[in-house]
Amino acid sequence: MNNVILKVSNLKTYFFTSRGTVKAVDGVDFELRHGECLCLVGESGCGKTVTALSILRLFDSPPGEIVDGQISYDGLNLTNCSSEQLRQIRGKDISMVFQEAQSALNPVLTIGDQIIEQIKLHLPLNYSKAEDRAMTLLEEMGIPSAERVMSYYPHQLSGGMKQRVLIAMGLSCDPQILIADEPTTAVDVTIKAQILDIFRDLKTSRQMSTIFITHDLAVVAEIGDRAVVLYGGKDVETAPVSEIINNPKHPYTSGLIECLPDISKSTGKLASIPGTTPNPLKMPQGCAFHPRCPKAMEICSHQEPLETVISKEHRVNCHLYK
Amino acid sequence: MIKRLQDIIKRASQHLHLNTRLINYYWQRTRRNKLAVAGLAFIVFLVALAIIGPFFTLDPTEANFEEKNMPPAGFVTEQSVYNIETDEVTTKEVHGTWKHPLGTDSKGRDMLAMIVSGARVSLQVGLIATGIAIILGTIIGVLSAYLGGWVDNALMRFTDIMMTFPFFLLLVLIIFIFGSNLAFIVLAIGLTGWTGTARLTRSESLSLRTREFVVAAKALGASDKRVIFRHLIPNVISLIIVIATLSIPGVILAEAALSFIGLGDPMVSSWGIILEAGQHSLNTAWWVAVEPGIMLFLTVLAFNFLGDGLRDAFDPKSNI
Amino acid sequence: MEKSWLRDYIIKRLLYAVIIAWGILTITFIMVRVGPSSPADKYLANLAARGQDVAEVRAAIEARYGLDQPIYEQYIDYMGNLFQGNWGWSFSTSMPVIELIKTHWIYSFQLILLSSLFAAFLGILIGIYSAVKQYTKTDYAFTFFSFVGISIPNFWLGVMLILIFSVKLGLFKTYYDTTLPLFSLDNLKALVLPVITLGTGMLAGYVRYTRSAMLDNLRKAFVTTARAKGLPERTVIGKHVFRNALLPLITIIMFDLGSIVFGGAYLTEIIFGIPGLGQISFNAIFANDYPVVVAVTLIGTFMVLLVNLVTDITYTYLDPRIRYD
Numbered sequence: 001m002n003n004v005i006l007k008v009s010n011l012k013t014y015f016f017t018s019r020g021t022v023k024a025v026d027g028v029d030f031e032l033r034h035g036e037c038l039c040l041v042g043e044s045g046c047g048k049t050v051t052a053l054s055i056l057r058l059f060d061s062p063p064g065e066i067v068d069g070q071i072s073y074d075g076l077n078l079t080n081c082s083s084e085q086l087r088q089i090r091g092k093d094i095s096m097v098f099q100e101a102q103s104a105l106n107p108v109l110t111i112g113d114q115i116i117e118q119i120k121l122h123l124p125l126n127y128s129k130a131e132d133r134a135m136t137l138l139e140e141m142g143i144p145s146a147e148r149v150m151s152y153y154p155h156q157l158s159g160g161m162k163q164r165v166l167i168a169m170g171l172s173c174d175p176q177i178l179i180a181d182e183p184t185t186a187v188d189v190t191i192k193a194q195i196l197d198i199f200r201d202l203k204t205s206r207q208m209s210t211i212f213i214t215h216d217l218a219v220v221a222e223i224g225d226r227a228v229v230l231y232g233g234k235d236v237e238t239a240p241v242s243e244i245i246n247n248p249k250h251p252y253t254s255g256l257i258e259c260l261p262d263i264s265k266s267t268g269k270l271a272s273i274p275g276t277t278p279n280p281l282k283m284p285q286g287c288a289f290h291p292r293c294p295k296a297m298e299i300c301s302h303q304e305p306l307e308t309v310i311s312k313e314h315r316v317n318c319h320l321y322k
Numbered sequence: 323m324i325k326r327l328q329d330i331i332k333r334a335s336q337h338l339h340l341n342t343r344l345i346n347y348y349w350q351r352t353r354r355n356k357l358a359v360a361g362l363a364f365i366v367f368l369v370a371l372a373i374i375g376p377f378f379t380l381d382p383t384e385a386n387f388e389e390k391n392m393p394p395a396g397f398v399t400e401q402s403v404y405n406i407e408t409d410e411v412t413t414k415e416v417h418g419t420w421k422h423p424l425g426t427d428s429k430g431r432d433m434l435a436m437i438v439s440g441a442r443v444s445l446q447v448g449l450i451a452t453g454i455a456i457i458l459g460t461i462i463g464v465l466s467a468y469l470g471g472w473v474d475n476a477l478m479r480f481t482d483i484m485m486t487f488p489f490f491l492l493l494v495l496i497i498f499i500f501g502s503n504l505a506f507i508v509l510a511i512g513l514t515g516w517t518g519t520a521r522l523t524r525s526e527s528l529s530l531r532t533r534e535f536v537v538a539a540k541a542l543g544a545s546d547k548r549v550i551f552r553h554l555i556p557n558v559i560s561l562i563i564v565i566a567t568l569s570i571p572g573v574i575l576a577e578a579a580l581s582f583i584g585l586g587d588p589m590v591s592s593w594g595i596i597l598e599a600g601q602h603s604l605n606t607a608w609w610v611a612v613e614p615g616i617m618l619f620l621t622v623l624a625f626n627f628l629g630d631g632l633r634d635a636f637d638p639k640s641n642i
Numbered sequence: 643m644e645k646s647w648l649r650d651y652i653i654k655r656l657l658y659a660v661i662i663a664w665g666i667l668t669i670t671f672i673m674v675r676v677g678p679s680s681p682a683d684k685y686l687a688n689l690a691a692r693g694q695d696v697a698e699v700r701a702a703i704e705a706r707y708g709l710d711q712p713i714y715e716q717y718i719d720y721m722g723n724l725f726q727g728n729w730g731w732s733f734s735t736s737m738p739v740i741e742l743i744k745t746h747w748i749y750s751f752q753l754i755l756l757s758s759l760f761a762a763f764l765g766i767l768i769g770i771y772s773a774v775k776q777y778t779k780t781d782y783a784f785t786f787f788s789f790v791g792i793s794i795p796n797f798w799l800g801v802m803l804i805l806i807f808s809v810k811l812g813l814f815k816t817y818y819d820t821t822l823p824l825f826s827l828d829n830l831k832a833l834v835l836p837v838i839t840l841g842t843g844m845l846a847g848y849v850r851y852t853r854s855a856m857l858d859n860l861r862k863a864f865v866t867t868a869r870a871k872g873l874p875e876r877t878v879i880g881k882h883v884f885r886n887a888l889l890p891l892i893t894i895i896m897f898d899l900g901s902i903v904f905g906g907a908y909l910t911e912i913i914f915g916i917p918g919l920g921q922i923s924f925n926a927i928f929a930n931d932y933p934v935v936v937a938v939t940l941i942g943t944f945m946v947l948l949v950n951l952v953t954d955i956t957y958t959y960l961d962p963r964i965r966y967d
Binding site: 495578 | 802935
């Protein structure tokens with residue numbers, strides 16, 4: 001595995017609140033390889049966002065804490081390195097792009113100000129060079145009249161443009177890894193297509209390694225190389241995208257695929273996975289998915305499944321395969 | 323007899339569309355705020371003090387020069403005594419006694435009695451003046467929002483004008499012109515303190531009118547009266563309660579400040595007047611300045627705690 | 643295009659301020675006329691107290707001040723006088739009211755300015771710190787103290803400070819001396835307790851508002867973005883969060899000025915003997931010197947009007963969301 005650039009091992013991030021401990025991430029393992037687009041998939045509340053935030057330790061730290069696990073990057077363990085080391089990695093080696101570009105940009109600073117700030121922080125450029133770089137980036141992202149946009153405030157831009165600005169900011173210092181948290185969720189379909197185009201481009205033109213978080217399997221099918229399916233704070237299946245779509249092993253994964261509306265089927269109800277996501281304060285015993293699983297067995301209700309290797313690239317955590 | 327009382331309350335709450343479950347819910351949320359509960363406890367104590375206190379204390383107006391400037395019980399001070407016959411000034415020790423647990427002032431009047439009767443004044447002024455201000459402000463605010471158009475414009479311009487006057491300066495001017503009668507003072511405070519309430523109730527009414535639950539109610543066929551009573555008013559009431567609780571301290575302080583600068587009703591022993599007298603005898607009788615001030619401070623603090631707690635309890639977005 | 647929009651707004655706002663000013667003067671006029679004791683009565687009460695014959699003087703006054711004219715003519719005279727700078731005569735000090743104001747306003751200004759600076763500087767810093775350290779003991783302590791600060795009656799605080807420092811400890815015993823320059827060491831020493839008295843209430847307010855404005859913004863998404871960029875925490879708080887908190891803060895603070903500060907300054911001047919406008923108004927009340935009391939009220943009100951105007955325009959200029967809509 002010599003082109004693995006990021007490795008997450010047994011990551012556990014808990015939130016200690018007055019109403020109890022939320023085990024948002026409870027034992028997640030995956031690795032990111034150079035040049036690939038790895039998708040973290042799951043319903044809301046499954047822990048994918050917190051996993052991503054944990055890589056750069058961006059979650060709110062009084063309630064949240066990484067209680068176990070390692071995140072290996074470039075010889076460092078990101079879970080316990082110093083905040084100074086972490087700061088140097090943020091925005092420069094590993095960048096993160098958030099959903100809801102409207103609230104992710106500072107409303108009282110200009111676009112130019114916000115991009116240049118990041119560039120000047122990490123790269124030894126003077127102001128006008130940084131400005132040029134920022135404008136080039138905006139143009140690369142397909143934003144017309146970049147020079148004017150630099151002096152705009154976020155509320156003057158459309159949703160799609162704001163998302164592009166965020167991505168531009170993320171790329172401004174040529175990071176090795178780009179983490180995108182549901183960038184297509186809060187936008188309408190046309191913009192979604194444009195943004196997916198940008199990500200496809202990133203892979204081919206920059207060989208950028210991406211961690212793409214989404215709940216939408218259709219998006220995974222379009223741009224993902226490999227996917228990690230998360231449920232209840234744990235990874236339940238990891239495989240190349242073609243395997244996930246055509247040969248899903250975990251009942252949850254199959255359930256997700258069946259939920260995708262198929263326009264060729266003109267009759268019948270839309271399929272859905274029965275039940276609701278588990279309450280993070282009261283997770284079910286044993287396998288977290290067993291209350292909703294059509295193939296649940298007796299053992300599932302009191303024992304957590306261990307990892308089973310299906311093939312070189314395909315792993316699953318389920319009692320069905322032992 | 324108790325049953326009749328219960329019946330009356332039940333019927334009144336039905337007419338007012340009071341939702342006892344909702345009230346209980348808010349009360350539970352308030353209870354969790356310890357400071358608010360402490361504030362409420364103090365207020366209850368103060369009300370009790372004001373109502374029944376005077377029956378147990380000495381006469382606050384009775385001057386007794388023999389016993390002037392006595393410190394509170396447990397304290398010892400020195401007083402200089404001028405002996406007319408020998409033309410000498412000597413000092414003698416004066417001990418506080420339990421007859422005057424809070425000491426006496428320069429005229430020998432019992433401090434505890436004066437503080438208790440001052441409590442009465444402050445609470446009366448607080449409640450009545452706030453009541454006037456709230457009612458006036460709510461009428462103007464809600465009417466303005468409801469009628470809209472030029473009425474709204476005119477009323478809001480008027481509110482803006484009144485709001486520009488610094489509250490205390492305007493009060494001083496009014497009392498200077500019209501006289502220092504306690505009734506006038508209460509009225510004046512009420513007539514100058516309504517502007518904040520007007521603004522807040524107007525903006526709340528305006529926003530309520532367009533909120534989805536109102537539109538939904540109308541879409542379901544609710545009449546205007548029903549919309550107003552079952553939907554608008556309950557939402558405005560909680561706002562009014564909070565405003566009222568937080569206005570009372572300002573009103574009490576205003577009256578005390580007026581008394582402090584000499585514009586208070588001289589017939590009444592307000593805490594402000596006591597404090598003013600105490601200001602001049604800091605050397606000889608410091609307790610005369612300290613005691614009314616502590617009472618004012620604690621009263622204001624209590625209402626602020628309670629008001630803040632109520633505001634958090636009513637706010638659906640705060641997680642209590 | 644942006645410049646003319648701002649200019650239009652300023653013009654509109656100025657016109658509005660003029661309307662409010664007119665309203666203020668009119669309401670004051672109504673109050674004076676409606677009052678049971680007119681300025682003439684108060685003046686005559688003074689004369690009577692000194693044993694002079696009242697009836698003749700009354701007729702002369704009424705003729706001179708036009709009190710026998712119909713009300714609308716009096717109103718026009720009143721407005722005219724005010725604009726010409728004729729604010730009446732203060733008989734307790736034997737000088738035109740406007741002179742009195744000109745000589746004394748600077749001391750009020752100094753007191754309010756120093757107190758505001760003290761309160762703003764300290765208050766904003768504590769507010770930011772408190773917000774950043776929410777739920778810690780320090781935050782609870784500061785929050786509690788800000789409650790105390792806004793609850794303490796400021797005139798009592800003044801008296802207590804005098805009791806503790808001047809009487810018991812013997813410090814800060816200097817009195818304000820108008821013969822010395824404004825910022826002389828003695829005068830500054832004399833201002834320490836008054837500034838603390840007036841400033842404490844303001845300080846507590848600044849702490850609360852800053853804290854709440856900061857908290858509103860600390861949980862917002864752009865803060866995480868700023869951190870994700872690798873910015874040091876102090877830049878995240880100081881530049882990103884604070885700039886967003888600053889705008890609403892400015893408005894709240896400025897608008898509070900009228901309701902809290904001027905009343906507080908009035909009392910503080912009286913307690914500490916600072917010869918500002920509050921002090922002369924206080925003296926005038928007991929000398930029954932009507933015009934002075936009215937004049938000080940009007941000055942205070944116009945100050946509030948001015949501050950509101952400036953704040954409004956500044957806020958509109960600064961908030962990019964309003965600017966480009």
